[in-house]
Amino acid sequence: MKNDYCLSLVLLALFGMSSPYSAKAFTGDNIPSTQSTLQAKKITGKVMDATGEPIIGASVLVKGTGTGTVTNVDGNFSVDAQQGSTLVISFVGYTSAEIKVGAGSIYNVTLADDTQALEEVVVTAMGIKKERKSLGYAVDDVNAKELMKNKSTNAINSLAGKVAGVTITQTSGAAGAGSQIILRGGTSLERDNQPLFVVDGVIYDNSTSIIGNSAYDGMKASATTGSNRVMDINPEDIENMSILKGPAASALYGSRAAAGVILITTKKGKEGNVEVNLSAKYLTSWVKSLPKTQSMYKRGFYNGLDSSGKAIVDDFTTNSWGEPYAAGETAYDNVGDFFQNGGAWDTNVSVSGGNKTGNFFLSGSFYDQDGIIPTTGYTKTTFRFNAEQRWKMLTFNANVAYSQARTSKTLTSAGLHDSSGTGSMVALYGWARSDDMKHYLNEDGSKYRIFEGRQELSADVENPYWMLDNYRLKDDTERFTGSFSVKADITDWWWISYRMGVDSYTTENSNRIAEGAAVKDLWQNGMMSENSLRYQYLSTNLMTNFSKSFGDFNFNLMLGTATDATKSTTNYRYGWNFVIPGFYSFGNISTADKYLVVNRSKHRLVGVFGEFRVDWKNTIFLTATGRNDWSSTLPVENRSYFYPSVSGSLVFTQFLQDRGLMDDSFLSFGKLRVSWAKVGKDASPYATTTYLENAATMLGGITGYGTSWSRGNPVLKPEMTESTEIGLELRFLKNRLRLDYAYYTNNSLDQIISPRGPQSTGFIFFAQNIGDVYNKGMELTISGTPIQTKDWTWDASLNLYGNRGTVKKLPVGTDVLYVTDVQFGDAQAASFNNGPFLGISGYHYKYTDDGKVILDQYGMPTYDKDTRVLIGNREPKIQGGFNNTISYKNWTFNMLWEFRIGGDIYNGTDYYLVGKGLSDLTADRESLTIAGAQQDGDTYKDVTYTFNANETYNLNGAQVSGKEVIQKYYTDYYYREGLNYITKVNSLRLRTISLNYELPKAFLAKIGIKRANVSATANNLLLFTNYRGDPESSSAGSGISGSGATGIDYCCVPPTASFAFGFNVTF
Known part of the structure; x- marks a missing residue:
C-alpha cells in the first residue's frame, strides 16, 4: 500500500x-x-x-x-x-x-x-527536454506504444510511414537484412547520408557491416545482405524516439549530425512495487512477390539455319530462347520451390522498480529467425541494465547494454568470384524452367553439372542448392555500450552534468567456398576468408545550465564541451587451395596461399557549444546555438570550424487570447516557427594525406607496401550545410484536430568528393571540395481524434512529404558522378550536374527530332553505346503514411498504409530475365513489330517492320529465322533503351494491421497479474502498384554513401509478408 x-x-x-x-x-x-x-x-x-x-x-x-x-x-x-x-x-x-x-x-x-500532456514535452539535442511550443524547428516523437504497434527486430522499421520527412527502405526479405533511413533527402555526394543515432546521450554507430575486400576475397556490399547496427538494440527497451530532422534541431551534436539525429531513450524503472514483464511472439513469413516469368519455352537459343532453311536450336546455353514445351514435358517452378516459409520467435523479459531516491530497469531478450532461403537465419540476444540514484543534490545514471547477433546467409549476387552466375538470386531467377534445379547431385553424391565435359567449371552457373550446401557465410557481432553520468542541481536555477559513454563492437565475418565450386580456377580447390572489424568509440560531455526569470521574461543559458574518439581496426585473412579436401581451416592451407591485410583508422573530434534561450510570457520564444569543432581529419589550418543556428516561435493564439481577441473554442493553439542553421561535416580519416598501405601480407611473414589509390589533399575544408525552415502548427477543437506544416531548404556546399582522374598520375581518386547539393521540400501532418466516446476512440494521422534534391558545381568535365563502379543491368545510380541527386544513368536509342526511334537498314533500333545519359530520377514526388487506431473498450485495432507518388525505379531483374528469355515480356514470340524512322537522304521517313517467327530475314548481312530475329531484338537491342526498364512508380501498401486485446484488470488482479494482453499482427499483406515487382527492393543494401543505389532493383531477395501472434504479461 x-x-x-x-x-x-x-x-x-x-x-x-x-x-x-x-x-x-x-x-x-x-x-x-x-x-x-x-x-x-x-x-x-x-x-x-x-x-x-x-x-x-x-x-x-x-x-x-x-x-x-x-x-x-x-x-x-x-x-x-x-x-x-x-x-x-x-x-x-x-x-x-x-x-x-x-x-x-x-x-x-x-x-x-494524458496523451496531450505527455505530447507537450519533447526530447531535443543533448537529451534536454523542452516544451514543444517553444521550438522553432520540427521535432517528431514516437513513443513505445506506437513503436510496438508494428514492432520489428529492427527499430528503424517501426518508423515507416509514421513521420513526415523520414524515408525508410527495408532493403531485402533475407534474414537479418538491414534497413536504411534518410531524413529530408541526402546532403552528401559521397559520404554517409543516414542520420546520427544517439542512445541515452551516447552516439551509437549505425554502420552496415560489410566486411571483405573486393580485391582479395570477392566480397562486396552488393554480393550479400548486411545488417545495420541499430538492429543491435532491443526495440522492447525503447521508451521514446525523437527525430530531429533539420540542422537547427541537431546542430549541437556537431559535424556527425549534418544528416539529422534520431534520439533513442531507453526505459527506466518507476517508483513503486517491482514489476516483472514477460512477452513472447511467434512470427511466420512468406515470399510476397516474385519476378514475372514465362513457362512456354525451354532452354536453348537459335543460331543460324540448317541446309533446309530451318532454324537451328542449340541447347548449349543457360538461356531460355528454345522451342516450346511439348506435350508431357514439365516446366519446373524452380523459383517458387526454392523458398520456404520463414519463422521467428521473439521473447523478452524485464524487471523494473524504484523508490523515492532511485530506480532500475533490467531486461533480456532472444530473437531467433529462420529465413525464407533455406539454411539462412538470424539470432540476437540482448541484455540491458539502466539505473538511477539520487543523493542530495546529485543524480547518478548508469546504462549498460550487451548484444550478440549472428547471421547465416548466402551470396545473393556474383560479387567478384569470376563466374557467370555465382549468386543464389542471380542463378535462381535465371535458371531454365525446363531443368529441375533440385537435381544438383549425381547418384554417387558428386556434383551434377549440366554442361560437364562441354565447358570449363568456372563457366558454369552455380546451382543455388549446391551453393547452400557448400558456401558458408556468417556474421557474428558482439557489442557493448554504456554510459555513466552525474548531474548536480546546485540551485533551482543552476545545474552541471557530466557524461562518459562508450560504444564498442566486434564483427567477425567468415566466408567459405568448398572444392569444386564454379569460381575462377585459383579457388576451385576451395577458398575461405575470415575478416574482423573492431570498432571503439569513447565520448565525454560536460554541460552546465542556468535558468532565471525576470518579470515576463525567462532566460536559459547552456554551455558545454564534448570530445569524441573513434578507432577501428579491420583484419582481412584469406586463403585458398585446401591441402586435405573437406577440412576447412587456415591450418589446411599452405603458407604461400594465405594472406593477411590490416587496416586501421582513428578519428578525434573536440567541440565546445552553447545555447541561449529567452521567452516572453511563454508566448514568444527565441533560441540561438553555436558550436565550434576541431577535427583530426582536416588540415591544421582548416581543423577548426564554427556553425551557428537561430530559431524562434510565436504562439499567436496565446498572444491573442491574453488580449481578449479570441477564445480557444475553435482554434485551441496556433504557432508560427522559423529557423536558420549552419552545420559542418569533416573529412574521412587520412583524406588529407597520401599514404602507404600494406599489400597482401602472407601469413608466413612476407610483406610489401604501396601507395593508396587515393591522393591526399592537404587543403581540404569541411562540407557545410545551410538550412532554413518555416513552419505552422495548429490545433482545433480542444486538440481534437491537429495540423503541422513545414517548408525547408538545405544547401550543402563544398562537398568532399573524389572523382576519378587519369591513372597516369599514379592515383585513381583525388579528394577535393567541389560540388553542391540542394534540397528543398515540404512536410504536412494532419492528425486528430474523429470519434471519442465512452467506449469508442478513433485516432487518425496522415503525413505527406516531398523533397527535391539537385546537384550543382561538379568539377569541370564531370557531368555525372558515380559513387560506385557497380553496374546493375545496364544502369548505374548517379548524381548529375545541374540535375537530380538521385539520378539513374543509362543508354538511349537514337531518336529523330520528333521523337521517333531511328532504325537501321535491317529494321533494328540504333543506339549510342558510348554515351550514358539521364534516364530516371529515383526520388519520389510525394510519399507518406495514413495511420489509424480504433479502440473499443479493451480492443484496439491499428492499420497503417504507406504510399508514394512518382519517382523512377530501374527494373534490373526484368533486364536480366529478358536477356535470359525468361521474362513474361518475351512470351509472345510469334511476331515482332518495330516502328520508327529510317534515314532517307537528308530526312527521315516513317517505317514499320514486322518479323514473323516462321519466316527468314536478312539481319546484319546474314539470313536468319524470324525466331532468331525476335531473340536478338531482346538480347542485343531492347536493353539499349534504358527507359524500357524504367517505371515511374505509384504504390499503396498496407504496411501493418494489428489487433490487440487487453484482459480485464479486475480479473487479472485476482490471479496476481497487473496487466496482460494478446495481439495479432500482419505486415505487408497488400500492395497496389504499377511496378512489376516491389518498389521497396533495393540492390544497395542498408548502407548509404552518396546517392546509394536505392531505386535499382536487381535480383534482390524478395520481400516478405508476415503474420505474428503474441502475448504480454506484467506481474
Missing part, C-alpha cells in the same frame, strides 16, 4: 497536468452532513478510465496532508477527509484530477488519458 502511495505521488509530480476537461466528478444520493466541516468523514467512490473500466491502484490523496489511499481491484476507494478539503486523484498515463469535498460522501471520478 505504501509503495503504491509513493508511486502515485511521483507520477503526479512527473505527469500531473490538471485540465478542466480531464475529469468528471459525480455525487449521487448525497445527504447533507450535519457534522462540523472541520471534522473528517469517510469519503468513498470509484475511479474509472474513459471507457468505464476501473483503474486499479490509482492514488487518492487528501491535498496538503499525508492522508491517502489507492483504489482496489474494482477501482473503489475509501478515505477520511474534511468537508472543504481537496482530493487529488492520479494514475500513470492519465491526467490527474482534483475534487472538492462538499457535503456529499460519494465521488465517482473519470480520468482522461
